[in-house]
Every structure is written in structure tokens, then in C-alpha cells.
Amino acid sequence: MKLIQAVPFVVACLTAAPVYAEVPTPNLPPDDIVRKVLLEHPGVQAASTQVRLEEANRDRLEAGPYEWTVRYGQQQRRTYPAAADAQRFHEWNATLERAVRLPGKASLDAEIGAKGIEIAETALGDTRHETSRALLHAWFIWLRESAAVRQWELQLASLEKQGSSVRRRQQLGDAARLESVLAEAALAQAKTQLSQARLRRQSAEEELRRRYPGLPLPHVQDISEPMPTEGGLDLWLGKIITASHEVQLARAQVQRARLAAERAASDRVPDPTIGVSSSRERAGEERLVGVFVSIPLPGQARRATSDAASAQLDWAMRQEESARRKTQAEAAVLYQSVMAARESWQSSRDSADQMEQAASMTARAYQLGEGSLNELLMARRLANEAQLAERQMRLDALEYRYRLLLDAHQIWDFDE
Secondary structure (H helix, E strand, O other), X not given: OHHHHHHHHHHHHHHHOOOHHHOOOOOOOOHHHXXXXXXXXXXXXXXXXXXXXXXXXXXXXXXXXXXXXXXEEEEEEEEOOOOOOOEEEEEEEEEEEEEOOOOOHHHHHHHHHHHHHHHHHHHHHHHHHHHHHHHHHHHHHHHHHHHHHHHHHHHHHHHHHHHHHHHHHHHOOOOOHHHHHHHHHHHHHHHHHHHHHHHHHHHHHHHHHHHOOOOOOOOOOOOOOOOOOOOOHHHHHHHHHHHOHHHHHHHHHHHHHHHHHHHHHHOOOOOOEEEEEEEEEHHHOEEEEXXXXXXXOXXXXXXXXXXXXXXXXXXXXXXXXXXXXXXXXXXXXXHHHHHHHHHHHHHHHHHHHHHHHHHHHHHHHHHOOOOOHHHHHHXXXXXXXXXXXXXXXXXXXXXXXXXXXXXXXXXXXOOO
16 A cells, blocks of 8 residues: 555656756757856856855854954043042953844844855856756757758759759740740849848857857758657646746745744844953052843834835745746746647648649649749749748747757756
8 A cells, every 4th residue: 555655756756857868959059068158158157156145145144243342441530538639540441242142043044044045046047047048049040040041042053053944945945035034033032032041140140159159050951850749738837837946036035035034023032232341440449340231122123124024025925926927827838839839840841842842843844845934933932932931930849849848957957
């Protein structure tokens, strides 16, 4: 019976186990290079300094706000006895004192400091993740422009070949002057489109080089087909919410706000100040040594501070719920986008194949004298547009899938 009851727990552990190392990532830069680029990114480095700041803040909280205070004073006493001459005495007094945190306050301060480091580390992971998202998006912009350049290069080569054929037929008297004009016009249009595509690719390359120095930009020949995404919506929602830095950050802020509220409530009982004093009076005729304790009387300010900390806790709890809902909604939309993008790509692939087949049939008909050049150019243009759409939708499906894997921390998981 105990073994049967343990089965759901084992299944849950296996389901939640990371599969980062097993996920293939074609058309993405190497992981080691991406890691280096992300760690050297200014935004990530700025977030890492926040961790050092919180470490110093933890040390400050553990040390406490109180320090030893030394006071020293001198005075001169004059006496005027009725039956004697006036007398003058040099006197001094010294005090050593320090406020002391009541039991429980020091441990709360230490917990608040440790929670601050945890929050800074989670924020660092969130910054690294957001930078990864931006890098992934910029990378796919470059891939799309590279794919467009490749497709227009193929279209231009096809039109140049077609133009040579038309010119030969015209020289043999088998083609009209109009066909030559149409062929040249189609060729000029393709050259314009190719020039614009190259300009967009150059801009995308410059964006990557400037924002992410050291990232290689290889010549892209083939774009892999997007793999199907296994698992339902609930499975991916669970993975993404569990791995979400934003949710973890909001949860840690709630925990720190709860500790801060406890600390503020404990401060409604003031900390006492204890000390020792020594004084020398009447030129040393009298020497005094004493101890003392002083306790502030609590007032409205302490109560208001405690109420403010309670309100801050309530705000943090609502922010955690808001972050959870936001992450859940974004994950659901992303999952649906992944599924829809792959279906759209499959439809566009079928359409591109049919358009290419129609263009080939039109080309054969034109060679046999059964069609016009205008029909052939139209078929080529439609086939080229279908191929462009197929490439773009393939890249859309790839990007959505990689974004889903990235948010689930199954790729580029560089948290330390």
C-alpha cells in the first residue's frame, strides 16, 4: 500500500526533472557562446552587483543599528562656605553605553538580510532570462532576413535563366519583343527585392553585433523543421510557472515583507540602552561608578511604522498573485501560439509545394509553346511568394517553440 501511494510522487518528480541537456537546438548559436554573451551583457552584470549590495546589507543587518557610545565631560565646581574661603574643584565624568536589541530581533534581522540576497539572486536570474528572450528574438529576426535573402537569390537566379532563354528565343525569332521586356522587368523587380532584403539582413546583423558582441553569425543554408510539442497545456503551464523568476521573485518579496512586518511589530517594544559611568568629583575626594538603563517610551510613530509594514505585506501578497496570473496567461498564449504556428507552417508548406508544382507545369507548357511568358512569370512570382511565406512561418514556429522551451528552462538554463 505504501508503494502504491508513493507512485504519484515519483511520477511528479520524473515529470518535473529538467531535460535541458536532451533538447536539440538546431539553428541556434552554441550554448557555451550564448552563456558567455549573456554573462558579459551589461544588464546582467548590473544585476549581479545588486547581489553584492544585498550581501553588504545582510552584514549590516546582522551587525545591528547600534554602536558603542563614549561620552566624556569636564566641569569646574566652586563652593563658597560661610566660614571659609571659596574653593575650586576640577571634575570629570565618563560614560560608555549602547542600545541592545531585545531577544528575537537580531534573528529577524538576519533572516531579512538573507532573504534580500535571495531576492537579488532571483532578480539576477530574471534579468538573465529576459536578456535571453531578447537575444532569441533578435536572432530570429536575423534568421528571417537571411532566409528572405536566400529565397530572393534563388528567384533571381531563376529569372536570369529565364531571361537568357527568352533572349535566345527572340534571336531565333520565336519570341516577341514584349516577352523580353516582361522578363527584364521581372528581373529588375527581383533585384530590387533582393537589395532590400540584404539591407534588412545587414541591419539585423548590426543589431546582434552591437547588443551581443562575440555572437557568431554563420551563413545559414537550411532551416530545420519545427518539431511537434509534446504535452498538454496544463503540463507546460506547470513547468513555466514553476521555473518563472518573476513568480519566484514575487514570492520571495512576500516572505521578506512578512519578516519586515514581524520586525516592525517587535519594534513596538523599544530596545533598552545600557551603560556604565564613572566620575571624579571635588578634585578626587569623591569617586563615583554606576550602571544605568534607559528605555524609550513608545509612541504613535512606532505603531504607524508597524501598520505600514503590514500594508506592505498585503501589497506584496497581491503582487505575487498578479505575477502568477500574468505568467500563467502569457504561458497559455505562448503554448497556443506554438501549436497554431506549427499548423500554419504545415499549411504553408503544402501551399508552397503546390505553387512550385504549378510553376514547373507552366514552365513546361511555355517550353512547348502552349502558354505565354506572362503566365509563367505570374506562376513564378506566386511560387516565390509561397516559398517566402513558408520560410517565414517555419521560423515563426521555431521561435515560438524555442521561446516555450526557454520559459520552461529547458534550453539556455544558465542559473547558477
